[in-house]
Amino acid sequence: MNLYFPPLKKMEDCLAKKMEITVSEAEKRTGRNAMNMQETYTAYLIETRAIEPQNEGQCSPVDSLWRRYSEFELLRNYLLVTYPHIVVPPLPEKRADFVWHKLSADNMDPDFVERRRIGLENFLLRVASHPVLCQDKIFYSFLTQLFFPFFQADSRLKALNATFRVKNPDKRFTELKHYSDELQSVISHLLRVRARVADRLYGVYKVHGNYGRVFSEWSAIEKEMGDGLQSAGHHMDVYAASIDDILEEEEHYADQLKEYLFYAEALRAVCRKHELMQYDLEMAAQDLTSKKQQCEELATGTVRTFSLKGMTSKLFGQETPEQREAKIKVLEEQIQEGEEQLKSKNLEGRDFVRSAWADIERFKEQKNHDLKEALISYAVMQISMCKKGIQVWTNAKECFGKM
Numbered sequence: 001m002n003l004y005f006p007p008l009k010k011m012e013d014c015l016a017k018k019m020e021i022t023v024s025e026a027e028k029r030t031g032r033n034a035m036n037m038q039e040t041y042t043a044y045l046i047e048t049r050a051i052e053p054q055n056e057g058q059c060s061p062v063d064s065l066w067r068r069y070s071e072f073e074l075l076r077n078y079l080l081v082t083y084p085h086i087v088v089p090p091l092p093e094k095r096a097d098f099v100w101h102k103l104s105a106d107n108m109d110p111d112f113v114e115r116r117r118i119g120l121e122n123f124l125l126r127v128a129s130h131p132v133l134c135q136d137k138i139f140y141s142f143l144t145q146l147f148f149p150f151f152q153a154d155s156r157l158k159a160l161n162a163t164f165r166v167k168n169p170d171k172r173f174t175e176l177k178h179y180s181d182e183l184q185s186v187i188s189h190l191l192r193v194r195a196r197v198a199d200r201l202y203g204v205y206k207v208h209g210n211y212g213r214v215f216s217e218w219s220a221i222e223k224e225m226g227d228g229l230q231s232a233g234h235h236m237d238v239y240a241a242s243i244d245d246i247l248e249e250e251e252h253y254a255d256q257l258k259e260y261l262f263y264a265e266a267l268r269a270v271c272r273k274h275e276l277m278q279y280d281l282e283m284a285a286q287d288l289t290s291k292k293q294q295c296e297e298l299a300t301g302t303v304r305t306f307s308l309k310g311m312t313s314k315l316f317g318q319e320t321p322e323q324r325e326a327k328i329k330v331l332e333e334q335i336q337e338g339e340e341q342l343k344s345k346n347l348e349g350r351d352f353v354r355s356a357w358a359d360i361e362r363f364k365e366q367k368n369h370d371l372k373e374a375l376i377s378y379a380v381m382q383i384s385m386c387k388k389g390i391q392v393w394t395n396a397k398e399c400f401g402k403m
Contacts, residue, residue, distance in 0.1 A: 014128065014129050014130070014131065014134050015128040015129075015134035015135075015140070016125055016128040016129040016134065017051070018050065018051055018052065019048050019049065019050055019051060019128070019143075020047075020048065020049045020050075020051060021046070021047075021048050021121070021124050021125060021128055021143065022046070022047045022048075022121055023044050023045065023046055023047075023117050023118075023120045023121035023124065024045050024046075024047045024064075025044070025045045025117070026042050026043070026044050026045075026113045026114070026116075026117045027042065027043050027044075027045070027066070028040065028041075028042055028108065028113075029041055029042070029043050040108065041068055041069075042068070042069065042108070042113055042116075043066040043067065043068055044066065044067055044068075044069070044117055044120055045064055045065075045066055046064065046065055046066075046067055046124070046143060047062050047063070047064045048062070048063050048064075048143050048144060049061070049062045049063070063144060065144075065145075065146050067142075069091075069094060069116070069120070071142075072091055072120060072123065073091065075138070075139065075142050076088060076089075076090075076091055076123075078138060079127070079133060079136070079139070080269060082136070083132060083133065083136075084269075084270065084273040084352070085270065085273070085352050085355040085356040085359060086130070086132060086133065086270070086355075086356075086359045087263065087266045087267055087270060087359055087360060087363040088127075088133070088266050088269070089123050089126035089127055089130070089263075089266070090123070090259060090262030090263055090265070090266055091119070091120070091123055091262070092115070092116045092118075092119025092120060092122075092123070092255065092258070092259070093116070093119075093258060093262075111248060111251075115251060115252065115255055118252075118255070119255060119259070122259070124143070127139060131362075132359075165279055166275050166278050166279050166282065167282055168278070168282070169275065169278065170274060170278065170353070172357070173270075173271045173274045173275070174271075176267060176270075176271055176360065177267075177268055177271040179267075180264040180265075180267035180268050180271070181264070181268075183260065183263075183264045183267075184261055184264035184265070187257055187258075187260060187261045187264070188261060190257060191254060191257060191258065191261070194250070194254060194257075198247055198250060201243070201246075201247070202243055202247065205239065205240050205242070205243035205246075206240060206243070208236045208239050208240040208392070209236065209237060209240030209241075211233070211236040212233040212234070212235075212236030212237035212239075212240060213233070213237075214233075215229045215230065215232050215233030215236065216229070216230060216233040216234075216237075219233065224403065225403040227402075227403075228399045228400055228401075228402050228403035229399075229403070231395075231399040232395075232396040232399040232400060235392050235395045235396055235399070236392065236396070238392075239388070239389070239392040242388070246381075246385060249381060250378075250381070253374060253377065253378045253381070256370065256371075256374040257371075257374065259370075260367060260370070260371060263363070263367070267360075267363075270356055270360070273352075274349075274352060274353070274356065277345070277348065277349050277352060278349065280345060281342070281345045281346065281349055284338065284341055284342050284345055285342055287338060288335065288338040288339060288342055291331055291334050291335050291338060292335055294331055295328055295331040295332060295335060298324050298327055298328050298331070299328060
């Protein structure tokens, strides 16, 4: 897949223009996990090379290191937490999904591992071409250092869903979340349809294999028609044998669609972060209003609403002027702190929205470019496949005509 490089910064600033990044091979390994139990996993070789030569006429050496899929997951989790306003590129699927039933769903299957290798390379290139993510030091360490700095993905995403508690949600993010849900639903349906079509296509090709076998057997008992039948059978056999390569190529196009299936979740992650920021802002505003009301009640000696403090005052007597003044002073300090905190949260929220929408616009351009290219390539492949089928039967017709 040709990557779309964002126009938000000069391309010279992107790591992808300064360094060649490839995931060149995958290797099956056996080792011990955290529980000291033996496990089998796949390691991927990352190779990097500076594009600019160190000396005139001399190429930079290639650096290489091995990474497990779980290490790619750690890196992406770190990026999600560190850059909440960015639509972080997704990783390829860990286990095969939306596949036609004749294809192995085993995550150790060589064909699946190869597609995942391509997906991991695409993930690294996406990050390396992003105007912000490409400058991250931990990402650079991930590419170049065997032991990159350990980080704890201390996400601020709370267990309770803030969506149902935000009083004034931003309409733009609400619409974006609905769009991401619909995008995921449409692509999921498209992938399921494609898998069903692949099943039927597999059956059609195998029927041609049966034609080839029947024509070959028939040619053995015919003297005058034998050569024509045998030639027609040969064309059918070649056509039937090509189905595996065709469907493997189809899986690569499916992987391009799956990337945007997972991008939908990345969009929702940005929306959730905004909802939590909005919730924190509303809670800060509510707390400030409550403190101002308490300060006013203490200053005037009137209680507007029922409270346990008001009932206590009635039962055990009013506070002394000194006690009231001390409480008012504490509340005034808390109000001042609350106003500064609210101002800071408002500023943080505006910065988040500005940065998030700039990245979302970049993502939309990338999405339109990539999906258009993938769908056109898929259509071209289908047309080419149909032309091959027509050519096979045209050749068979000529063989029959010569009998």
